[in-house]
Amino acid sequence: MTEANLSIEQWGMFELALNGPAEGNPFQEVRFSAHFSYKHRTIEVDGFYDGDGVHRVRFMPDVQGEWRYRTQSNVAGLDGKEGGFLCVAPRPGNHGPVRVAHTYHFAYADGTPYKQIGTTCYVWNLQGATLEAQTLATLAQSPFNKIRFCVFPKHYRYNENEPERYPFPCLSKGGSRWMGSHAVDVREGWRFDFERFDPAYFQHLDRCVARLCELGVEADIILFHPYDRWGFATMTPEQDERYLRYVVARLAAYRNVWWSMANEYDLITNKSMADWDRFFRIVQESDPYQHLRSIHNCHDFYDHSKPWVTHQSIQHSDLARVGLWRSQVRKPVVVDECCYEGNIPMTWGNISAREMVHRFWLGTAHGGYVGHGETYLHPQDILWWSKGGVLHGESPPRLAFLRRLLEEGPTTGLDPVEGVVRGLPCAGKPHEFYLIYTGVAQPALLEISLPAEERYRAEVIDVWNMTVTPGAIYSGRVDIPMPGKDYQALVLRRVME
Template sequence: MNITFEQSTNIVETYDFIEVRIHVENPSVANPFTEAEVFGQFGLDVEPFTFTHGLPDGELGTASIRPGLIPVDGFCDSDDGSLYRIRFMPSEAGAYSYEAVFTAGGQKYHTSGTFMAENRGRKGLLRVDPDFPFHFQWDNTKEHFFYHGMTAYHMPGIQDDAEIRRSIDRLHACKVNRIRIAVNSSRVRNGMAWFEPVYDSEDFTFLYGPWIAERPHDHTYPGWDVTRFDIAYWRKLERLLAYALSKDISVSLIMYLDAYRRGCDPFGPHHAGGLDEQRYYRYAAARLAAYSNITWDLTNEYRLIRPHAWVERMGYFLKSCDPYHHLMTCHGHETFDFRLSGWADFAVYQCWDEHGGYAYMLRNRETQLAMGRSIPQVNEEYGYEDHYPSAWGEGKKAPARSADRLRRIAWEIAMAGGYQTSGEYAGNGLGGWLNGRGDESMLLPKTLEPLVRFFEHLEWWKMNPGQVELIKGTGYCLAEQGRQYVIYAPEAGEIGIVLDRGSYEISWYNPREGTFYPGFRLDGSELVARCPDQEGDWVVRIQSAACRIPEKTTP
């Protein structure tokens, strides 16, 4: 074999990645995914380890390890073993150096290099805010992230990259900043598995996955070779991530979706957590962790396919494979059983309809607090727009899951200090929550947009639910007492609240239209006011002069 190394650039932005490519002429290994390895160490160009020698007997030497040295796995990016890559994403500006080793056929091949990283203002990685740990922030800009997600499970099954970009653009235009996609498809014959008329076509397929399949068009018996990865598919997934990143959209990578279906899970109960399955998670980390906009979801609805112990094992395993420790969680159902697990960075739930609203999310927050560890709380699945399956779902009928009804639940979740993910209408056949494709008939993204726009004009992460009670009317209150308050009234009427004594600017907000109405000033401690009209739900924003953010009003 003739081995050559190629460095992609000499200057890279922080939170972008540099890549070292290994070109192999006349590769000799039979399976490049199992018989070759790429490994490297990257760090700021300083001495990573020092030790003071020569001290008298009985005295200890001193050692220091600099934190900049990061071990990184590479990956095979060719079916025949002719191309490998190793990627590194620097988080600090400065001069870097690295060493990388390619091992194949019993031989080791080394390379080293240097590059510069420049901070040009990228947002960075999504993290839990250490000062307000029920909330998220970008670690470079420290900008807070109002998590607003849409489910688009099978977006990787959209055949045309241009259609994927159009779908992302449409969601981005409505302030969606997070999408959920399945790395491994459910491989259903059509969307009628969920009572939605979405079918395979020249534009879209449910038949995709991370491995090479002997029978790729067989829904039930694809014949996965779990020792070999489908390079074309992973490259397509990278293009999706790169475009979402350009729109500042975070992508939740769900490693399995509905894997209880035949054809989805090549490991099953007897090989779950073994070396072949570990290779899948390790390859995903080696290949995708250098994209700053990802988070990990170990599997969807884990109780349907894996035991609790597997989740714990694979959570810690994947965390160890990811050099940057992207946020990680695991989707379950109405409870989150990993509140204290070190790999679990935020809690996600599946609780539908009114059951998953304010009271439910406030209870989850209080339970988390009582356990001594605060992490963000997300109802990841509380309903899909006009989705009424006949086999489950409490027999709900329209308009129980209309866009407007889901909007109201989303407001309840936000008022409980939590976050939410929903999904669009799929009944017109384009896909909606099943793949992210849509058109103007899908109302949910635009209906939810005013929620995001409202909170973007607040320091919402400083506010807490359940601490201030209304003295008149019915509603929910978020408060940073003495500074800012938000009241959401599900029905129009009179609202009353006792505040810390001070001067406040009071504004009404129409959450259906996304408009502020002319407000007034309050000097004192008791507010009693009537909604601008007697229909619909309303929001009151109360801000002291110290934190008031000017906002355009509507006549």
């Protein structure tokens, strides 16, 4: 029997907290895990030390029914603890973790299609309660169902404030020296105890991931990045591994987690390709639920064909290459960074809203998914791309419009389709749905080849003005009139008799 009739929803979280040793270094000296069993299945889950003598293990049940657990530890007071709970039906809105589906697309564990419209807020979670609450409120009203953000704090222009806490106990803080009109960080001034963690820092990260889960937003968690003045990017291999296992033990039981090994991994010069391969394997073997795994480039692509990579996370401005990347690797393509809507001096952060929307549609029409970011100058340097807050740009409502179209389209996703139109990208599901995007072209007529025995209703879409103009029904080889304007799409939906 389960204890006190405890029930946990499917893909929810069961947590066991036990009091144990606090002296010495329990992060390293205490081994703590649990085996969770359902009928013939047994899953081993690593626990973690959460400070103040509390040791926790978290588990996400994926099957309804009675689960039992038994703990293992090198500490007698933590070893051999047994119990159970009943896994019940998920609540509305809980569809489980996102998985790869149909080779190039995504779906939740219950089969519900997931159409990615993501955004980036690198360190929104390190800005204090007021701004973090504002970011969550903005996300709740946005089209974004995924957000990329970092575990570690980030140092970059427009993001030079210190976080309230650090992931490791801080032994001494760095400073700055002045050269001309600029302050230069003294990196050597920072000293941390990399042999243990600051539980309060990670408890706050837990709460951020949980709040995103409540909003139905996937948390694409960036484990490493190069924009570092504290030394987090230059830890030893042993410290790197201990950090990865700790983060996975804490966060893997949240159903909305994705793992990104790094943002712009190729700019972290002290890590080799073998290091990145090792990080992937550590995360893969530590995560009982096999959440999605990726790595993000600046210039040079990681080899996404490696078996531990679930999908391609790409930085590139040419969305017409999505089809090539799909065919080369045969995994979903997510162009998480295609440049950002904004007006900062850097060329990667000053494209127009119209261009951002264009790149989303172009990537979609080539069978991929695209990510958003926003970098408008702000008197307090509160740029969405880094700190969150509120959105100022014009692309989000138009991305919401695209998301609705995708969610109304084929459940299996849009794949490139040849032979329907020449010279323009076309994606869809043959004999059911076709999406043709004109981009910067402005045809007044499109020559379309449809199956002669099938009938399709046309809709002309203005992707900027968010209008849908119903058209006639067509079959076979036909000429379909268009507005003669750029940034238009033609959708053809099969009419079933």
